[in-house]
């Protein structure tokens with residue numbers, strides 16, 4: 406269990422190093438104060454994973470340093486039941502002149518392991534790191550990925566009760582990253598608590614039980630990973646908007662229930678309104694459920710409150726974890742929709758085949774203007790998730806498959822020997 410209670414931390418910023426000395430000698434202030442963390446409180450229970458997200462400089466590393474005891478908070482306190490380890494400050498305490506084996510001993514002692522414990526875990530650490538003969542070579546001959554292997558192997562074998570997973574994990578190759586993720590999942594299944602700090606929002610949604618969003622050193626949102634990640638994405642839409650009207654970012658208040666079709670958009674200027682969103686079956690009837698593999702038509706009626714010279718329309722389907730199963734927009738599809746005049750309503754009809762596995766899905770709708778790049782827009786007029794729910798049921802006679810969706814494989818089998 407990890408608990409942070411009202412943790413705050415500031416840094417003094419000096420414009421030049423000599424200002425520190427001047428401050429002492431002249432007894433005048435030569436610094437400005439930067440509040441890196443302000444009143445941070447949360448708890449991660451045993452067997453739980455908390456995702457910490459936020460833009461560069463939001464305070465994530467500072468928070469991790471305080472949790473792991475590398476930095477002291479100005480006020481507030483942190484309580485950790487047991488040992489907290491991770492890859493923070495990758496290889497802190499490693500000696501580059503010493504071999505991998507020698508570093509295992511030194512680093513494990515730094516993490517608080519006793520001599521007997523180190524001796525009994527040594528082979529397991531060496532096996533996990535898979536460094537071959539390099540384990541006998543000095544660390545200065547290692548690549549950053551090899552150092553990460555060693556650091557992770559030691560940290561996960563140090564019997565932690567809390568494990569910090571941060572971007573340092575991405576230094577490893579794909580094979581080792583997957584191995585680490587499996588070890589972390591096992592650790593969680595045994596009751597360990599995990600702090601997961603990442604810019605990979607899909608991973609946050611897939612791995613975490615809860616998430617918190619930091620901005621300017623404060624927690625501006627916390628809750629289900631899916632909702633907090635939506636909020637984070639909405640912040641980017643906010644920033645990318647170049648128009649005159651401020652973007653409205655609205656957090657859904659009720660996590661479980663889908664928002665009504667006329668609720669304010671999650672992000673957008675509000676200059677386009679979603680009047681109606683319907684799903685129709687092959688017979689043109691409005692439905693909320695569909696059989697896997699059946700045709701489905703999604704119809705959005707969108708009312709423009711201002712002229713749009715290059716409008717584009719987007720659609721998305723997400724599963725119950727908030728993972729995007731499919732999304733596209735008319736720009737990505739190479740379409741050039743007609744310009745819209747204020748007061749006009751446009752009917753956008755998407756005809757798809759619901760080749761999805763059984764489950765609950767939700768609809769995303771977006772409207773942008775003036776596209777550029779690989780699917781970005783100068784203006785986002787409307788963008789909202791969870792607008793309508795779709796239940797996909799499985800036809801027992803259909804081809805059986807698992808995963809997210811049916812890729813309609815073509816298979817051939819030959820006897821070759």
Ligand SMILES: Nc1ncnc2c1ncn2[C@@H]1O[C@H](COP(=O)(O)OP(=O)(O)OP(=O)(O)O)[C@@H](O)[C@H]1O
Pocket residue numbers: 416417418439441459460461462463464465466467468
């Ligand atoms: N030792 C320090 N002295 C002065 N300012 C600091 C120090 N460490 C961090 N800061 C400042 O505190 C703020 C938070 O930094 P922090 O590294 O915690 O952010 P972050 O969310 O981890 O960012 P990133 O995603 O880029 O790693 C930043 O504005 C940073 O410049």
